[in-house]
Amino acid sequence: TQLLEQSPQFLSIQEGENLTVYCNSSSVFSSLQWYRQEPGEGPVLLVTVVTGGEVKKLKRLTFQFGDARKDSSLHITAAQPGDTGLYLCAGVWNTDKLIFGTGTRLQVFP
Amino acid sequence: SQTIHQWPATLVQPVGSPLSLECTVEGTSNPNLYWYRQAAGRGLQLLFYSVGIGQISSEVPQNLSASRPQDRQFILSSKKLLLSDSGFYLCAWSALGSPLHFGNGTRLTVT
Structure with a gap:
């Protein structure tokens, strides 16, 4: 069974602080995706990383895929209250299946 | 454009x-x-996924079943609900090379 562990599970910070969320697995994935979910809604895709070592930036969010394609990180610079939500990593396995991480709930206070 | 309804x-x-x-x-x-x-x-x-009509893969043994009677219809069923079936159920679709697109979910409470 493929497992993706995210850390931390919960994160509560002040506006303007930086943070990093980690996503780790013992399995190798062909690609990895990051989603953000609001309460009562489905997750929405933020980014897909495909190549080992790849770094992608989306405004204040920086995503990195590990060299061995087993782990990934999401770094947010100068967090805003609008960044509040549940962040989920998801590994693509066998082209048809997406295995989700355990989730990180972020709360940014003004 | 593509839409998903749940x-x-x-x-x-x-x-x-x-x-x-x-x-x-x-x-x-x-x-x-x-x-x-x-x-x-x-x-x-992940509970179930389907790559075509009538093709269902189950990921975990459970009290639920899924069916795909038409190309763009996916149904989640149970004959007898258990308390442990409570949760937030999300349907999603993808095409080759595209990310998942989720519905807005169903909040199920079994009492």
Whole structure:
């Protein structure tokens, strides 16, 4: 069974602080995706990383895929209250299946 | 453009009653379809996925079943609900090379 562990599970910070969320697995994935979910809604895709070592930036969010394609990180610079939500990593396995991480709930206070 | 519809949005059912959740996709053909369940504030557990009509793969043994009677219709069912079936159920679709697109989910409470 493929497992993706995210850390931390919960994160509560002040506006303007930086943070990093980690996503780790013992399995190798062909690609990895990051989603953000609001309460009562489905997750929405933020980014897909495909190549080992790849770094992608989306405004204040920086995503990195590990060299061995087993782990990934999401770094947010100068967090805003609008960044509040549940962040989920998801590994693509066998082209048809997406295995989700355990989730990180972020709360940014003004 | 493609859209995904999932209903109902919320459902309260007694233990032992049957369940039927429906998901339909518009604007695409032969999508991959998925049912996920999410515990409160946590990650998503893949329950079923389908790559075509009548083709269902089950990921975990459980009290639920899935069917795909039409290309863009995916149904999650149970004959007798258990308390442990409560949760947030999400339907999603993807096409080759595309990310998942989720519905807005069904909050199921089994009482």
